[in-house]
Amino acid sequence: MLDLKFVRENPDAVRAGALKKRLPDRAAAVDKALALDTELRAMMPKLDGMRSDLKNSGKEMGKLTPEQREAFLGKQKEKKAEMQALEEREKQLRAELEQQLGLIPNVPDGDVPDGKDDSENVEVRRIGTVREFGFAPRAHYDIGEAQGWLDFTKASAMAGSRNYILFGDLALLHDAVLRYAVDLLVARGFTPIDPPLLVRDAAMFGTGFFPGGEEQTYRCEKDGLNLIGTSEVPVTSLHGGEMMAEADLPKKYVARSACFRREAGTYGKDTRGLYRVHQFQKVEQVIVDVADKARSIQHHHEIVKNAEDMLQAFDLPYRVVAVCGGDLGVPQAMKYDIETWMPSRNGYGETHSASRFYDYQARRLDLRYRQKDGGKAMYCHTLNNTVAASPRILIPLLENHQQQDGTVSVPKALQAYLGGRAVLGKPVF
RNA sequence: GGAGAGGUGGCAGAGUGGCCGAUUGCGCCGCCUUGCUAAGGCGGUGUACCAGAAAUGGUACCGGGGGUUCGAAUCCCCCCCUCUCCGCCA
Structure with a gap:
């Protein structure tokens, strides 16, 4: 608003x-x-x-x-x-x-490039080198199914298309990544949250998903509740209706939650594998701070860096893009996406999305603070970014770190989360 | 799911038809006093909108919506939320 x-x-x-x-x-x-x-x-x-x-x-x-x-x-x-x-x-x-x-949408900031859709997003930087395989690299679903880690057939039989089941080491890797992401952000001063997954319309409206996002949302009509597509919704809404003290800001949260998306209107798009699924786990970072544009921009860079640091720790090549006007959502003022290299796509695929909103969400949520020394009541600024969304992040992890025999090497940073193991799986090819 | 109690300003908490935009306390801001990491005195202190250069004036808002009335925080109806008790259950 x-x-x-x-x-x-x-x-x-x-x-x-x-x-x-x-x-x-x-x-x-x-x-x-x-x-x-x-x-x-x-x-x-x-x-x-x-x-x-x-x-x-x-x-x-x-x-x-x-x-x-x-x-x-x-x-x-x-x-x-x-x-x-x-x-x-x-x-x-x-x-x-x-x-x-x-x-009325939020006004895109001056640093938002012009463009019609994601094909016109502008690369800001490219980090890491794409690996030269000495063999024909396989897609994550081929590795996963050969290892017995992945089953799409049974998943769609019981739950419909765009569903998956993780087994064994892949289920453990999934959890390891998410846990690593939470720990990284907690170490950086973010407060961990386990939020509600079902929320009222007010929270959907307040964060800017409604009106407009209804078709993307699973809804429990009987109770008037919506399954969240991201924990941005409950976490940003956390202080809605409150009058906070300036001294209490910034609030920095990291939430791990399941996320649900109907993916309506994506028929035939990314149908294979773990890229586009109805249900996934996501660790999300959310910042609520004072109404100061320069500070918002500074936070924006900080939350992008948090995600980049994780990708670097995982030895994954990625690039950061500035999202163009046509690909920007209604509530955002500016957005960076991080795209990680995925050999099966022979390209970079979106794994992170970092948005700044200024006071657009705060107005809708009635999220305010009082300036110190008896100052005015002001609407807060809000921002958020993915830390890790899994299983999508498993795609680059499996594909970039695969060995010729179908085993997968574990980046050092994750080994401690997998009982010290450096390799997952057994030779299958 | 059943029964009851309640939702008032940053917070606590009065207020049952006009004298209430709302007593009071805390907090906060300003001034004064006091020679000490404190206390006291006085004054001020909600939000939004409209008119105005401004001073200021006006209107709306006491969980949300509707109704009764010349007039509603106060009475009636519906909804939401919180708490207590009972039932059920992970």
Whole structure:
């Protein structure tokens, strides 16, 4: 949610922002919102005056004699009837205004590249060297199935397509990565959280997933609850409705949770393997801090670095891209993706997504703090980034570290999480 | 699932139809006093919106929505949440 005053004063920038995100419908919401705002503001002085009059004269009632009261009452009723029509219109306008305002996307920051979709994201840096295999490298699903680590057939039989079952060492590796990610962030001062997986609509709206993301979301209609697609939703909502003290900020959280995505509209895309699945585990970092743009940008770099450090510890080549306008979501002001090298795709595949929002989510969540020394109440700034999403991260781990015989070497950093083992699996090829 | 109690400003906690945007305490801010890592005195201290250059004025908001009334934090209805007891259960 943007500040109405900001929209009013910068309509061109807000409209242009929506268009940069390739969201013409949302750009139209700017003009709709402003038209409603104009009408509302035109009528408010009159309505306020009528209310004031009615209120003041109502107070006189108590002092009148019964006869006087009779005549007075008639006049009051007349005034009220006249006012009611205006009030009806006001209520309608406010509801529509709120709806349109909720549709207006966050304005992409100056450092967001222009572009229509992910093909036009801009590479910022490329780290690590892509390994030269002395043999034909296999895809993770071939290795996994040969090792007895992966079963897609039984998974889809019991749960439908885009499901998987991990067995044995791969299940352990999955857990090792996630645990490593949590430990890394805890060591850096983040507070670990195990959040709710089912949340109310308010949390989905507050983080900006609704309206718009309903088709991506599994919903328990009976209870009016939604399965989260990322723990960003419950964790960012954690302090919603609160008035925090500036001294309590920043809040830094790391949450591990299951995530659920319907993946509607992706038929035929990434159908093989562990890349695009309905359910996965994710370790997510979330920062809530004061309303300071420079500080937000600094945090943004910090959370990207946290993820990069993990990938480097795993000896995985990756690149960081600045996400272009057309690939940016509604609530984000700027986003970096990290893409890790995946031999089976012969390319980099998205494994991380780091967003900064400024106060867009905070406004929707009523997430505020009071400035120190008796200052003003301000909306917070929020940010988040993946630390590790698994099983997707298992793709580069298996594929980059595979041996010719189908065994997989374990990066040093993860060995302690696997009972000290340096190799997983047995020769199968 | 059944029964009851309750949701008020940063927090605690009064307030059962007009004198309530709301007593009071804590916290916070300012000034004063005091010679010491403290205490005391006085004053101030919600948010949003509208009008205004500003001073200021106005309106709305006491969990959310609707209703009764000239007038609602206060009465009625629906919903949400919290707590206690009972039942069920991991």
